[in-house]
Amino acid sequence: MFRRTVALAAALLAIVSVTTLGPGAAAASTPRPKPTIVLVHGAFADSSGWNGVTARLRRAGYPVVAAANPLRGVASDAAQVTALLESIRGPIVLVGHSYGGAVISRAAVGDRDVKALVYVAAFAPVAGESGADLSAKFPGSTLADTLRPVPLPGGGEDLYVDPTLFRRQFAADVPASDAALMAVAQRPITAAALAEDAVGPQAWQSVRSYFLVAGADRNIPPKVQQFMAQRAKGVVRLVPRASHAVFVSQPGITASFIQQAASKA
Template sequence: MVSGDSRPTIVLVHGAFADSSGFDPVVRRLLAGGYPVVAAPNPLRGVASDAAGVRALLDRIEGPIVLVGRSYGGAVISTAAAGSAHVRALVYLAAFVPDTGEAVEELVAKFPGSTVNESLKVVPLTDGHVDLYIDPAVYHDRFAADVPAEDAAVYAIAQRPAAAAALGEPAAGPQAWHTIPSYTLVSGADLIIPPETQEFMAVRAGATVRVADGASHLVFVSHPDTTVALIDQAARETAS
């Protein structure tokens, strides 16, 4: 682990169909390693607006930051960190790493293997917008296959919906991974973001890559030690 006052703050940004509670095993390990940790709220309403909220939080944190995004949260951190002088590394956990003009729904279909579209429950809202959930009936098999069934059932109940518009919103402006070192944890048996898609985005970004063989989309839950090791690597290699 990075020692003393040189430790960066680890900022965690959750993705769609989840909340920050899923980071619990990772947070416990990071705290035990002496890292300051912040779990950023992610409203899941739109890439630009969600990123603006995360950026406001980043700007209030003193010292270096390692910014971590999982799934849709990867799109959020790629925008939020652009131009930041404090974010030293970006860590993507089974996450989207879009370039300017790309949307999550476009990237998820780039290579075959995703079951996300047939797994969604659609909830029309009174304002004309649409919220999306993962159907709890398929959450374990398709979203969290390597997590105990009883735990997956809890995550399915606690999930927060994503606005359909957020998943279709293209990334705007410069993307931070062009200028900030990036690290990607690929979930090797992911049925939401195909591993081939994750690897394509990671290679394009020039990221340092680790693969968790057999891991589901909830790789940070099922492989917390691997997740924390990658975050720690990012912190150590970008320390100044």
């Protein structure tokens, strides 16, 4: 008799559990897919600069795309990144370094799949501001003194950082041998792109934003980075002695900060 009572109670408990949890219980326990991390480099760099960050994000299970930023102009570069975003299914965390910040600020406008923006020593302009304008907002940028122009056949000019000055200007905390290779492989930006004003709404005005501030940046002064972060009401992390190439010199910190943003996506 006792055994029958126990068996009946167990059966009733099983029925109640199934009824309460319902058919969606298994689905509810399924973890959400991780967002795709899209990395956009800036001037004087290329997609390979993200390698250390990419490796860490992939080990953490994130899909990663490192976009090739043409560095020809904010509007045209943003259009290319927008096209790339449209090819990706599911949530996205969009990351920009330096000039790439201006590009992602425009590229993500109106894209509901972009759940967070991460600015890595990057520009976050408002309409009417250019990268050149922002760099000069507070003292500290020495970039102009290191630039070497190359005239283009159709008019205008490309800008390179003098290779002999590259490490001090761009990557002071990167090992000398690596910085030397970066100087050789640097991709130029047009002078027009650095002077091009942002137009229209910017994505950071409506999307949660995160700012990794490089505390020893000679391209975009730290005060400028902090000003943009405060204006955007963004989440901020300061890396005190980091150069402009913080994503190269501090890939662990950079990847961790991106994951922080992705965890809220």
